[in-house]
Amino acid sequence: MTRNSLVNSFLPRKSFGALVSALLSRGYHCMAPAIRDGAVVYEALQPGGDLPTGLSVHQSPGCYTVEITDSPRNFDWSNGPFALKPLVFKSRETLWTVERRADGQMAFSESQESPDPVAVIGVRACDLAALALQDRHFLKEGSTDPLYQTRRESLFLVAVNCTRPAETCFCVSTGDGPTAREGFDLQLDELDEGFVIHSGSPAGQEILQALPLEPVTSEHEATVAAQNRQAAECQRRRLPSGSLEAVLFDNLEHPHWQAVAERCLSCGNCTSVCPTCFCYREQDTGSLDLSRSTHTREWDSCFTQGHSYIHGLTIRAGTDLRYRQWLTHKLGSWHSQYGRSGCVGCGRCISWCPVGIDLTEEVSSIVGNSS
Ligand code: SF4
Ligand code: SF4
Secondary structure, three states: OOHHHOOOEEEEHHHHHHHHHHHHHOOOEEEEEEEEOOEEEEEEOOOOOOOOOOEEEEEEOOEEEEEEOOOOOOOOOOOOOOOOHHHHOOOEEEEEEEEEOOOOOEEEEEOOOOOOOEEEEEEOHHHHHHHHHHHHHHOOOOOOOHHHHHHHHOEEEEEEOOOOOOOOOOHHHHOOOOOOOOOOOEEEEEEOOEEEEEEOOHHHHHHHOOOOOEOOOHHHHHHHHHHHHHHHHOOOOOOOOOOOHHHHHOOOOOOHHHHHHOOOOOOOHHHHHOOOOOOEEEEEEEOOOOOEEEEEEEEOOOOOOHHHEEOOEEOOOOHHHHHHHHHHHHHHHHHHHHOOOOOOOOOHHHHOOOOOOOHHHHHHHHHOOOO
16 A cells, blocks of 8 residues: 555544544553653553653764653654564563473473554654564564564554654665655654544554544645655765675675774664564573473574674674674675665664764765765
8 A cells, every 4th residue: 555545534633532542442452652761662551541742852872862842742752762673572581381291201381472452653664664674584484483473463553754853863765764654554644733644454444434533634734745854854864775785795804893893882782772683592491490491582682792602602702793793784684684674774773872883874984985
């Protein structure tokens, strides 16, 4: 479904609660923007609960702050540290347990979930693009991850187009934003007086029919077009277009890898906040009497020592090799693996890096004008 084929309506601001009620009455748990620990995150919205207004987020390398303004808008913020990744790919979870039975045989019990449907309100274009990438990894034919799949199928996504990208955003250059093109059930453009809204799926269409909608006016359409254009034009950072696979692998010995390593703490913050990073480690923890063992999976990072530990040797012992692994995979070999770059331009790794390392600058130092 293309944006042009979608039929816009107008939802007055005073009727926004009707959208939340329609979702709740169909059994969805609603997740909506909230401030926690000084950042915008998605949190459970209680029936009758209000969304915060006037949130404004400022981001720069190594810096993220939230300011409260007197704007009536609910979605005038750029992204927070969490995209949709933690909702579908848990940071830590049990995959199976095994018990020794009285007859000495092992009994395996696989973790299963039947999650309640979850509606996420305020999803950004970059988050949808990242989710599509995670889908390619976790829902690959022949190796589908059942826990990811059940959570993914329970999601209802209400996208809101960004009006105020952060200084760190560069989704225009990756082709993933700031306006969502697909992957949503409903899409909203926020205006002071309400929302221009349309559906992107049959489930979204069904919700739309329950709302007190009004016709959209040419003034609404003009304001939406102007703010979408402005959101794209204000972005200053960019990644070179096209695949960087060949040029990055031609520069594996570039001295800049070591220059980055002199600043990088190998903390892994960048991979934790990155909505497309999917690496994990698995481990078994046995009970003291050895009658039971739990097999868990938790997020890993190419910046940890254990990530490249093989038979007594850490292959990527130095930070230069770990950063190189991250960037050459994310921006290089993802093209062979998944047909596109693994970066959706959300800028989170720039804002949440404690020393403000900026991958757009680092990649430009390494590939120069060669792309
Ligand atoms: S590499 Fe950085 S900018 Fe790109 S998707 Fe990951 S966190 Fe966002
Ligand atoms: S680039 Fe920044 S966030 Fe990533 S591991 Fe290095 S110091 Fe940590």
